[in-house]
Amino acid sequence: MAVQLGPLVRLEGLSISQLPLGGKGVEPSNRASNEKFSDGSGAVAAPNLTTFVTKILGESIPFIDGVAPKAGGDLTWKTKGSPKNYPHSDAPVHLFEKVVPGKDLDKIEGMGSLHADRKDETWFCRRSCHQNKAEKGTASWEEFTHSFKEHHAETEDAFTPTVIGAREAIRWDTSGIEVEVHGARWTNLTLVVEEMKHKIDPKPLKNRTFPVLQLAAELAGAKEFLVISIPLSDFEKSPYAEFARDKSLVVAAYASIERIRELPSTGEIEWIMATASDAKGVLPQWMQNMAVPGAIAKDVEMFLSWIPTRRSGQPENGQSTKPDEPVAT
Numbered sequence: 001m002a003v004q005l006g007p008l009v010r011l012e013g014l015s016i017s018q019l020p021l022g023g024k025g026v027e028p029s030n031r032a033s034n035e036k037f038s039d040g041s042g043a044v045a046a047p048n049l050t051t052f053v054t055k056i057l058g059e060s061i062p063f064i065d066g067v068a069p070k071a072g073g074d075l076t077w078k079t080k081g082s083p084k085n086y087p088h089s090d091a092p093v094h095l096f097e098k099v100v101p102g103k104d105l106d107k108i109e110g111m112g113s114l115h116a117d118r119k120d121e122t123w124f125c126r127r128s129c130h131q132n133k134a135e136k137g138t139a140s141w142e143e144f145t146h147s148f149k150e151h152h153a154e155t156e157d158a159f160t161p162t163v164i165g166a167r168e169a170i171r172w173d174t175s176g177i178e179v180e181v182h183g184a185r186w187t188n189l190t191l192v193v194e195e196m197k198h199k200i201d202p203k204p205l206k207n208r209t210f211p212v213l214q215l216a217a218e219l220a221g222a223k224e225f226l227v228i229s230i231p232l233s234d235f236e237k238s239p240y241a242e243f244a245r246d247k248s249l250v251v252a253a254y255a256s257i258e259r260i261r262e263l264p265s266t267g268e269i270e271w272i273m274a275t276a277s278d279a280k281g282v283l284p285q286w287m288q289n290m291a292v293p294g295a296i297a298k299d300v301e302m303f304l305s306w307i308p309t310r311r312s313g314q315p316e317n318g319q320s321t322k323p324d325e326p327v328a329t
Helices: 049-065 102-106 141-150 152-159 285-311
Strands: 084-086 089-100 121-130 163-171 179-181 184-198 208-219 224-231 253-262 269-278
Touching: 049 179, 049 184, 049 208, 049 224, 049 253, 049 269, 084 285, 089 285, 121 285, 141 152, 141 224, 141 253, 141 269, 141 285, 152 163, 152 184, 152 208, 152 285, 184 224, 208 253, 269 285
Parallel strands: none
Antiparallel strands: 084 089, 089 121, 121 269, 163 184, 179 184, 184 208, 208 224, 224 253, 253 269
């Protein structure tokens, strides 16, 4: 499957003026009744919802497929280091890296004006394959689907110690929408704007917030789904922003593509997640890039140490106890 870079799933993010019309927003809890907001619309014609979703999937599918090509093609990502092993995961975690040069980003139609100093976009990825069982050290297909397709933000909030807030700001009605992308049909779509709040240490570094547009979609006729997150560069202008308007927080950015599927050959669950991120503020990008691979690998350990608490009947979401930060073996 040929990879052709597109302008949507990029770390530079989207403006709220590029979002489809029709999203139903949630009023922020701190909104004053006499406060005026600018929605930023009008500068760019709002895209059609179905076309918008199709383009996002069209960019994301071949990009993430390059980590573990479904059709047996060539790996287009660079393997990074040795596999990592964790106490709560029976599966090793493999890491990968892919750099999209700034000069290549400049050539993408729809990326906006050229930047003489446009930076390279560095993506890191992890891949792990898990037994399809609701047992210690792994998780079932139903657990993966419930956690990441149906309740993605709530699950991250529950098992990630650094997440200290999550809210859904906007949701689109995607009922009945199905799209054809790269010869396959994608269905059961959800499209939302999420705001996440992350604790950053050491102080006096400020905590971060990540406003993202998040698309989830299932592959028809198969056990496979994608979750794609795209940063919003000016969400503070939206009447539905809360964390992005909080001056005590730094608005940071991440783009991610997550693919979870059942492998036809083994029945195992393949879990792939790729991300490019920028914490903004004073942290140099090179320093951030050193920390990202280890952080995304530990997400596997944190999820698999948390999911048994749901099996035992303990409360989920904000009521469950978050696990301590694990240490790799």
